Amino acid sequence: MQAILILAHKNIEHVTKLATILHNNFEVYIHFDKKMNIPENYKQILDKKNIHYISKIDVHWGSWSIGAATVLLMKEVLKNRQIEYIHVISGQDWLTIPSKNIYDKFIDNDRIYMTYSKAKNVKKKGESIILWQKYYFNYDKINRRSTFGKIYHRGLLLIQSLLRINKFKKLGINLEIYSGENWVDMPRDAVEYCINYLESHPNLLKMLQTGCFSDEFWMQTILCNSPEFKQRIVKNHHRYIKWQKQHGSYPAILDMSDFDNIINGDYIFARKFENPYSDELITQLNRNNK
Known part of the structure; x- marks a missing residue:
């Protein structure tokens, strides 16, 4: 049995449709941002299909809250001993191949599909991202996206x-820090290792809680510092993400101009989808997946 973990912060209709399709082959677990309003009719749809959902964490962009929501979902999944493999996606994802094909791809698969790089070697917008963990940040309280938040960050x-400031020294962090995307596919033992490691190393948790974009560091740092697990990582998460600004969003909100690239690539999910820009694209992907 496999599980899909969905991190959702908007567009309940899209998330419900996504979860319903995936539920045909997977156990589905959703974390809704605590700020989201979930109307009763959508709760009834999810309940009727036995789709698991919780809404416990107030998610803020740039803070540990996204990672915390992922950890919470993973702990829920691990309660089911039959779950052998998990996939983490966003509430703005959509399938690029049929749900059953995704499931079949990971049967008896002990590989971890995850992007990663040594954080000290990566710069984003001129910033060395190792500083996002070396220094202290509090984006659970400050809106990082706002004009004030951008000035505050600088x-x-x-x-x-x-x-x-050297938080690594203060907390006794002697690990190589790695970063990558939060969207991963991994077997149960890797998930258990991540959760157990985090719980037994409060200094690492403190680093993440006081860091910036820590959801992009925690799994990579834990798994890449383990020789056993690192050798099982395939540096490809099979997600189509367009790292350009489109429809006012970076990464891009996808539309029909992305269809050929999606279906001709080695992808299982794509993001970001948003009404109305992505409606025709979703329709065509659904037709292609029949």
Whole structure:
């Protein structure tokens, strides 16, 4: 048995349709951002199909809250001893191949499909992302996307650089820090290892809770520092993500112009989908998946 974990923060109709399709082959677990309103009629649809859902964490972009929601879902999944493989996707994903084909691809598969890089070697918008864990941030309280949040972020980097802040030294973090996307596919033993490691290393959890975009660091850092698990990682998560600005969003909100690239690539999911821009694309993908 396999499980799909969906991290959702908007568009309940899309999430419900996605979960319903996936439920044909998977156990589906959803975490809805606590700020989301979930109308009763959608709860009834999910309940009728025995789709698991919780809404416990107030999710803030750039904070550990996204990682915390992932951890919460993983703990829920691990309660079911029959689950052998898990997939983490967003509430703005859609299938690029039939649900059964996705399931079959991971039967008796002990590989971990995950992107990763050494954080010290990566820069984003001119920033060395290792600083996102070396320094302290509090984006559970500050809106990182706002104009103030952007100025605040620059200020934090400057001040902590001048003060020579080193959270790694203070917390006793002796690991190589890795980063990658939160969207992963991994077998049960890798999920158990991640959760157990996090629970037995409160210093690492503290690093993540006070870091920036920590959902993009925690699994990669834990698994890549384990020789046993690192050798099982395939550096490809089979997600189609367009790293361009489109329809006012980065990464792009997808539309029909992306159809050929999606169906001709080695993908199982794509993101981001949003009404009305992606409606025709979803229709065509559904036809292609029949």
